[in-house]
Amino acid sequence: MRQFDVHFGVQPTAFPNRNFVGTWRLQQRSSHLENQWTFNTGLAPRDSRNTLTITQSLNYLTGSLQRLRSRFEVTLPVKNIDLAVILGHEQTDYKSDSLFVGRYATGIAK
Secondary structure, X not given: OEEEEEEEEEOOOOOHHHOEEEEEEEEEEOOEEEEEEEEEEOOOOXXXXXXXXXXXXXXEEOOOOEXXXXXXEEEEXXXXXXXXXXXXXXXXXXXXXXXXXXXXXXXXXX
């Protein structure tokens, strides 16, 4: 597996509301590819509630078992954003399955 990380941060003392910390991660192996972006902004950029995370992945297999699965997720806890779309298909000589998952959660509890 290969993994690449890029980190970037700007934290000016004169303008603390313009703090920014960003990370990009790319993971790759024989049948898997994943991109992940994370962005933190505001007065507390290391606080996980301020983290906007965007994840995209692709898994695939070929041969007697054929599988393809794609995932896209976006989360930002401080704004109650939690979105995901997952698509998949799996096929063998005797079976075929397809998958679609959509997720939307506001995170608001009463």
